[in-house]
Amino acid sequence: MADSVTDQLIDVFRSHGYEGASLSLLAEATGLKRASLYYRFPGGKREMAEAALAEVNGFFAANVVGPLLSAEEPGERVRRAVQGLKAFYEDGRKSCLLDVLSLGEGAALFRPLICRMFTALKDALATVARAGGHDPATAERLAEEAVIRIQGALVLARGCDDPAPFLRVVEDLPAFLLRQAS
Amino acid sequence: MADSVTDQLIDVFRSHGYEGASLSLLAEATGLKRASLYYRFPGGKREMAEAALAEVNGFFAANVVGPLLSAEEPGERVRRAVQGLKAFYEDGRKSCLLDVLSLGEGAALFRPLICRMFTALKDALATVARAGGHDPATAERLAEEAVIRIQGALVLARGCDDPAPFLRVVEDLPAFLLRQAS
DNA sequence: GTCTATAATAGGATAGAC
DNA sequence: GTCTATCCTATTATAGAC
Numbered sequence: 001m002a003d004s005v006t007d008q009l010i011d012v013f014r015s016h017g018y019e020g021a022s023l024s025l026l027a028e029a030t031g032l033k034r035a036s037l038y039y040r041f042p043g044g045k046r047e048m049a050e051a052a053l054a055e056v057n058g059f060f061a062a063n064v065v066g067p068l069l070s071a072e073e074p075g076e077r078v079r080r081a082v083q084g085l086k087a088f089y090e091d092g093r094k095s096c097l098l099d100v101l102s103l104g105e106g107a108a109l110f111r112p113l114i115c116r117m118f119t120a121l122k123d124a125l126a127t128v129a130r131a132g133g134h135d136p137a138t139a140e141r142l143a144e145e146a147v148i149r150i151q152g153a154l155v156l157a158r159g160c161d162d163p164a165p166f167l168r169v170v171e172d173l174p175a176f177l178l179r180q181a182s
Numbered sequence: 183m184a185d186s187v188t189d190q191l192i193d194v195f196r197s198h199g200y201e202g203a204s205l206s207l208l209a210e211a212t213g214l215k216r217a218s219l220y221y222r223f224p225g226g227k228r229e230m231a232e233a234a235l236a237e238v239n240g241f242f243a244a245n246v247v248g249p250l251l252s253a254e255e256p257g258e259r260v261r262r263a264v265q266g267l268k269a270f271y272e273d274g275r276k277s278c279l280l281d282v283l284s285l286g287e288g289a290a291l292f293r294p295l296i297c298r299m300f301t302a303l304k305d306a307l308a309t310v311a312r313a314g315g316h317d318p319a320t321a322e323r324l325a326e327e328a329v330i331r332i333q334g335a336l337v338l339a340r341g342c343d344d345p346a347p348f349l350r351v352v353e354d355l356p357a358f359l360l361r362q363a364s
Numbered sequence: 365g366t367c368t369a370t371a372a373t374a375g376g377a378t379a380g381a382c
Numbered sequence: 383g384t385c386t387a388t389c390c391t392a393t394t395a396t397a398g399a400c
Contacts, residue, residue, distance in 0.1 A: 152334025
């Protein structure tokens with residue numbers, strides 16, 4: 001998640017949204033000319049955003065959802081997911097791609113995938129909450145609430161240019177999701 | 183909050199963000215030609231977004247922050263604020279202008295005002311939480327958490343095209359913010 | 365106060381050289 | 383695989399008629 005072409009695309013999309021991410025910005029960020037971007041992504045900007053979403057999906061599968069569903073002790077699972085979240089959001093200084101791509105034109109283009117990704121995260125959080133001692137209904141409620149807190153903290157962090165709310169929310173995740181101390 | 187020119191501008195900005203809100207969209211929504219928009223807003227799109235933010239600021243002062251700081255009983259204050267929030271966000275079907283205008287170019291242009299508006303809301307929520315029986319530190323924490331929950335629920339609602347998370351969060355606000363039942 | 369017309373620039377996309 | 387050059391459209395903004 002650092003310097004591939006797709007990683008640079010992610011960075012532009014998450015900073016500007018779909019409509020705000022012009023080919024000029026995308027080309028500048030990747031170091032490629034516009035025509036070269038079209039060689040790699042014949043479907044144009046839409047395909048670039050799809051590639052960005054796919055890469056984020058992979059990162060989450062490997063670094064957030066994967067750890068949450070692993071065979072480890074629940075506290076350790078959540079702590080590893082928190083590390084993944086902090087890495088992806090750069091400690092609260094970067095926006096969520098799912099959030100910004102659901103605006104404007106992006107809504108019609110990407111909403112089904114975005115909703116599935118939100119749901120996959122929520123389901124993984126619910127699984128670990130059950131493993132942490134909560135009944136299924138409570139686990140489901142806590143999981144949705146956790147997604148809401150992460151997203152809301154990112155919005156507030158961006159709005160005030162202060163990552164503190166995000167850091168507070170994710171550091172609190174183990175205690176928030178798990179019943180017993182671990 | 184329904185059919186003035188500025189209200190239509192708000193609707194376009196909150197749906198598309200600053201960069202995605204083209205003059206064509208803004209003109210179409212208002213029923214005015216582009217040149218007429220420039221007559222009303224000589225500063226162009228930037229001034230239109232500033233007018234949108236100012237109107238939202240006024241709506242919040244009248245329908246959310248005002249009720250929260252009123253002399254009524256705390257439960258009633260929160261319930262009135264919830265009505266204001268539900269009206270502004272159309273029961274979770276509309277995005278937050280503060281959220282979407284903090285993206286891309288909008289960040290540099292509007293962040294100070296956006297941060298002040300988030301802070302004003304948080305401070306009003308903290309005031310009513312103190313009136314509802316919480317100590318100042320707890321009230322402050324609950325207030326920031328409430329802003330986070332509202333914003334996060336709106337993000338999730340948009341991402342999955344389902345207003346339920348927003349409705350759940352705002353209906354829970356009185357119990358969330360106030361210590362004693364009222 | 366709103367319109368038509370227009371200018372200048374930026375955006376999305378393609379053709380063809382290397 | 384990347385580039386330069388180009389095309390067409392959309393976008394921002396202004397001038398001037400009514």
